[in-house]
Amino acid sequence: MASKLWEKNFEVNQEIEKFTVGRDRELDLFLAKHDVLGSMAHITMLQSIGLLEKEELTALLAELKNIHAEIEAGRFVIEEGVEDVHSQVELMLTRKLGDMGKKIHSGRSRNDQVLVDLKLFTRQQLMEIAEEVRVLFDELIAQSNRYKDVLMPGYTHLQVAMPSSFGLWFGAYAESLVDDMLFLQAAFKMTNRNPLGSAAGYGSSFPLNRTMTTELLGFDSMNYNVVYAQMGRGKMERNVTFALAGLAGTLSKLAFDACMFNSQNFGFVKLPNECTTGSSIMPHKKNPDVFELTRAKCNKLQALPQQIVLIMNNLPCGYFRDLQIIKEVFIPAFQEIKDCLQMVAYIINKIQVNEHILDDPKYDNMFSVEEVNRLAAAGMPFRDAYKKVGLDIEAGTFTPDKHVAHTHEGSIGNLCNDRIVALMDQVWSGFNFSRMQEAEKKLLAAE
Ligand code: ARG
Numbered sequence: 001m002a003s004k005l006w007e008k009n010f011e012v013n014q015e016i017e018k019f020t021v022g023r024d025r026e027l028d029l030f031l032a033k034h035d036v037l038g039s040m041a042h043i044t045m046l047q048s049i050g051l052l053e054k055e056e057l058t059a060l061l062a063e064l065k066n067i068h069a070e071i072e073a074g075r076f077v078i079e080e081g082v083e084d085v086h087s088q089v090e091l092m093l094t095r096k097l098g099d100m101g102k103k104i105h106s107g108r109s110r111n112d113q114v115l116v117d118l119k120l121f122t123r124q125q126l127m128e129i130a131e132e133v134r135v136l137f138d139e140l141i142a143q144s145n146r147y148k149d150v151l152m153p154g155y156t157h158l159q160v161a162m163p164s165s166f167g168l169w170f171g172a173y174a175e176s177l178v179d180d181m182l183f184l185q186a187a188f189k190m191t192n193r194n195p196l197g198s199a200a201g202y203g204s205s206f207p208l209n210r211t212m213t214t215e216l217l218g219f220d221s222m223n224y225n226v227v228y229a230q231m232g233r234g235k236m237e238r239n240v241t242f243a244l245a246g247l248a249g250t251l252s253k254l255a256f257d258a259c260m261f262n263s264q265n266f267g268f269v270k271l272p273n274e275c276t277t278g279s280s281i282m283p284h285k286k287n288p289d290v291f292e293l294t295r296a297k298c299n300k301l302q303a304l305p306q307q308i309v310l311i312m313n314n315l316p317c318g319y320f321r322d323l324q325i326i327k328e329v330f331i332p333a334f335q336e337i338k339d340c341l342q343m344v345a346y347i348i349n350k351i352q353v354n355e356h357i358l359d360d361p362k363y364d365n366m367f368s369v370e371e372v373n374r375l376a377a378a379g380m381p382f383r384d385a386y387k388k389v390g391l392d393i394e395a396g397t398f399t400p401d402k403h404v405a406h407t408h409e410g411s412i413g414n415l416c417n418d419r420i421v422a423l424m425d426q427v428w429s430g431f432n433f434s435r436m437q438e439a440e441k442k443l444l445a446a447e
Pocket of ligand 1: 024084110111114319320321323324
């Protein structure tokens with residue numbers, strides 16, 4: 001058994017080790033490059049307060065950069081017997097640089113490292129997700145504008161109700177994404193605060209310069225109170241997954257609509273052939289599996305906040321190993337939602353719309369309210385007009401005028417897509433990704 005960072009003079013039972021390490025060797029790989037960046041910032045700060053010599057810092061930074069390159073090349077592994085990414089990086093430094101490698105941990109704890117790693121990882125993921133959301137948003141707006149004049153039935157109780165349009169349908173999901181983006185941004189802003197320096201959760205007797213590490217890592221600010229910085233573990237993940245769940249809710253609803261509208265019984269849209277799957281027995285099948293999987297994955301993602309709440313529920317302040325388990329549900333969620341976003345954007349771009357839905361007389365009654373309104377506008381009291389149209393429908397004498405003239409904001413004839421885009425632009429301008437990206441690039445270039 002390899003040695004542990006915390007090993008003293010007794011050996012740990014192998015089963016206990018297996019149980020406590022759990023899935024860290026696999027999940028911590030997602031944190032590896034962020035762990036290296038966190039260490040680069042930490043040791044740069046340690047040198048500035050006299051805890052490392054300049055030459056030591058230079059050697060350590062060079063070696064950390066090598067490790068970073070290994071990670072980027074996909075060659076980094078957490079070795080058998082090594083507990084986690086933090087131990088692995090320190091082990092590699094110590095192997096190369098001896099005692100120098102052992103100095104970097106002054107004034108910090110692994111609790112502190114995992115906190116900062118998770119923040120750096122998450123802000124990067126949220127940036128990528130925000131970008132994918134923007135792509136999908138743009139596709140939806142483009143389709144809404146393109147098909148703004150194509151009518152379709154609107155439903156209540158899944159009963160044919162009122163005229164709707166593809167302009168409304170696509171645009172509705174675009175506007176939904178604006179609100180999801182707002183939530184993502186709140187999650188991003190909470191994430192983008194530096195916890196490093198909380199050490200084991202109570203600070204350190206070394207005169208750490210937390211302002212310096214905050215700037216080096218390109219955080220917007222720090223989590224000031226060291227106890228709060230530690231308490232952010234779990235809370236950050238919960239808040240972020242609430243934002244992901246909001247987005248997942250939009251995607252699963254869209255996916256359900258698309259599956260339903262693609263069915264022969266509706267026939268409103270047709271998915272691109274390459275996005276459907278066949279059946280092993282029925283030669284005619286073109287199934288909307290992509291949307292079905294999106295729906296299921298996104299429904300699953302909506303359970304994430306609850307899972308995290310339950311894992312951390314009733315923990316008092318201070319670190320507990322319970323928090324390690326959050327990584328198991330949290331870390332994989334990002335790739336899942338990014339996959340769904342990409343699939344949905346691809347299909348929305350290529351989806352075919354049926355421009356002749358309303359030729360089918362089964363949708364005629366959706367124009368009933370149009371007729372009632374026309375009569376009312378011509379002076380007949382609304383209740384009388386309602387009754388007349390109702391009786392005509394019952395008698396089979398109702399002939400719809402399929403011309404619709406909806407003019408108010410957000411209606412079929414006045415989608416306000418330009419204003420929806422302006423709303424999205426406004427939210428988008430509240431992100432500042434370049435600050436974090438530039439800081440990370442600069443840190444990696446430091447000598
Ligand atoms: N793998 C641990 C986690 O995710 C890292 C921190 C270990 N700290 C400790 N006190 N055991 O929480």
